[in-house]
Amino acid sequence: MYTLWGAAAQRHPTFGRAAHILTLTQAINVRGDAGEPIPTVFKALADLGVTFRRGQLHLIAAGPGTGKSAFALNLALKSAAPTMYFSADSDPFTQYVRAGANITGWTTGDVENAILHQQTTTLDAALSGVSIRWNFDASPSLTEIEEELTAYAMIYGYPAICIVDNVTNVDAPEMGEGHAGLDELCGYFHDLARKTHSAVILLHHVTGVYNDGTNPIPLSGIKGQIGRVPEVILTLHRGGTEFEGYNLRVSNVKNRGGKADASGFTFAELNWEPERMQISG
Template identity: 50%
Template sequence: MLTLTRAKLSRGSAGEPLPTVFKSLAGEGVHIRRGQLTLIAAAPGVGKSVKALTVALRSGAPGYYASADTDAFTMYLRAGAMFTGWSTHDIENAVMAENTAQVDALLEAKSNVRMDFAGRIELDYLEQDLYAYAATYGEWPHFIVIDNISNLESEGEGYQALEASCDYLHELGRKTGAAIIALHHVTGEFDDGIKPVPLSGLRGKISKVPELILTLYRNAESTRLFVCPVKNRTGRNDSSAQWQVPLAYDPSRMRLADISTESEATPYG
């Protein structure tokens, strides 16, 4: 057992934010932190996978991404667009023409982010991957993305399984010190993706365990993606989702950025 001051000294990296990607969120005290569970929830197609991929690849941190919800080719197109400024259609044309050297060179620089594309995230295989990662790099990944939590193997059914998955991921964050980022769905009322999603709009009652919960929606023109910090144990939050932080969004180029930096030229570094 430890006193609180001893706990502070022994915490290691737990609680430290991942390197800042979105200054507009960080400025409001909204950080994805190591050793903690972050939940990102939105309707299908709104951009939760794009947000997670942007954090994964632009933070510069080494990590692991379990992509059960998005196939390998789609993820390549998205990442390629993100780092070249081309559209995903342009990237696909380059693949068909076998002219991807420029894209591959940019993405190879992000090889410390390892990805798995199994359609079902089985716990034994997940843990094997993480131990293999640690053996290869000499440390646990700094973040672990689960895309999405419904694809994670768990005991029980329905809401019980979701709660068990949250408990498992919370413990995984404590064990590895990694920032755990799990993607999740919302209830049918918010499936249009164009209105704010409150904390009560999460599918299943799994809001108790995560330290940070972000819900997302887009405007009708899809030029803005709004992030609603509906739970944040270490900073500002609003469970009703009436407080939102807008980000500039270009879905064709997978460009997600602070409004103040949307005029900056791509590619990203």
């Protein structure tokens, strides 16, 4: 017999699992660490009302080479929050150089020379205490991401931060193609954040006109127009010059928990030393 209940179960395979019908008071008391803020790393961004929270989905979008991976790495390293980093876009050598420079204050060139001459004792010691675990698959599937997080949780509990760099590298044909597929993929990671109580951070691209990274990027400049689901969306562009010093400008184009400016012209200015992978402010 085909009932309304049966139809719902067919549309939603998990429909038959235990229900969670709660009052708000009950929900807040059983939430665990969901909603807890990640330790503040960038005061200028916090002053704009932007907070990274466990159990929520965050999107960081920028043109190539603008600094979104460096921003995510600085957030993970300086917050000292337990982190699972899916580094599809960058290989182990690149991330070792970046993290080594950030932790020691050396230039990336110094770190590369140390690796070349097999003189990494100091670097290895400095990096040994870093609370980041890595997956370097160039195109991880959703199954692989879930399995890696489950394995992480069996040892440490779910991570406070889960970074996916970049979301377009994820192998998810089941989500469909084009803009609709990306939007559905965001929905998947939003659900993942809720279930794991991790602050899930997706790194993403922008449309062609903003790829040079020199102008504020509005909410409409995000590639695929996937701004519907994430609680927080930040776009990054560069400021300054090689002679006067660079800065990284972070626009809060969506912020469900506070004020935002979809135009991108409201931004925090952070100090940016690319040669040492240091972002501060």
